[in-house]
Amino acid sequence: MPSFEITRDGPVAHLRLTRPEASNALDMEFWRRFGPELKALDATGEVRALVLSGEGRNFCAGMDISVFSGGAILNTDKASDRQAFHQTARDLQETLTTLEKVRFPVIAAIQGACVGGGLDLIAACDIRLASQDAYFRIEEINIGMMADIGSLQRLPKLMPEGVVRELAYTGATLTVDRAERLGMINAVLPDAEAVVTAALDMAKRIATKAPLAISGSKAALNHARDHSVAEGLEWIAVMQGSLWSPADVMAAIQARMARTDGEFAPLSPLRPFDPAV
Incomplete structure (x- = not known):
């Protein structure tokens, strides 16, 4: 087994x-x-x-x-x-x-x-x-x-x-x-x-939620656990600027108004770094 x-x-x-x-x-x-x-x-x-x-x-x-x-x-x-x-x-x-x-x-x-x-x-x-x-x-x-x-x-x-x-x-x-x-x-x-x-x-x-926002929220919570509130606020301000997705925000708002699940792009695949490629 x-x-x-x-x-x-x-x-x-x-x-x-x-x-x-x-x-x-x-x-x-x-x-x-x-x-x-x-x-x-x-x-x-x-x-x-x-x-x-x-x-x-x-x-x-x-x-x-x-x-x-x-x-x-x-x-x-x-x-x-x-x-x-x-x-x-x-x-x-x-x-x-x-x-x-x-x-x-x-x-x-x-x-x-x-x-x-x-x-x-x-x-x-x-x-x-x-x-x-x-x-x-x-x-x-x-x-x-x-x-x-x-x-x-x-x-x-x-x-x-x-x-x-x-x-x-x-x-x-x-x-x-x-x-x-x-x-x-x-x-x-x-x-x-x-x-x-x-x-x-x-x-x-x-x-059903925007994957990028969920992933960012998890990263922010993990960071906040091990840092001060001030450090966490600065970190998430930088992260929000990096991950802000107008398409996801619009899709979420439209889905909420229509009482349906939003259509969001998946997270990008991760590929191991290979210097030979």
Whole structure:
């Protein structure tokens, strides 16, 4: 069974974690494929929103133990080993950061367990919907290590820092109701099917908006998260001047008056730089 599958319905993509027998734990295949395949989706310019879900009872149980099989990745005896360990950690971090870098919004549809690496995964998404049975945990502290691929950096931007410290130090479970009250979860639905349906519906609504404006809004929000208000205002003024599209504005206004969806040009495809071409 592959780690995940990607399907397309027009401008909406759906990435499903497909190892329910392992609670969708993130194995080596996941880490090899995830970043490149998200970038490939983005490169088409045709995808306007992505739903990320997991099959089975649990969304994601975190890192698969097979990633550490053989022990080489954990060997830190020599200085060069520790350098290699650092690079591996950075590579894992960058894989999940791809969720922030792609030009389209990513909506996580969560059910059951979302712990360890699964929590890192959803923290990098734009929007999070969850079922009534969902729960969250910074699992790493329970196995004697720090969370190191995104939870400690992103979660304080999604809910109060004091709560994140509580979870990071105690390894306690965060219930879905508390997560919604704190703002980490956008909405709670009755079950997994309802969550995926709601996520796909939201993705379809996003896909009716001007892709350039959506992409710019995502970039602006990501920039604002890590900068002051003054810096964010200056950045978006420059960005608005760069991305202003009279055609998109007119199409949106006309569609609103006609009570229909607007017709917008897709984003331009991305091509890797090749100096030989």
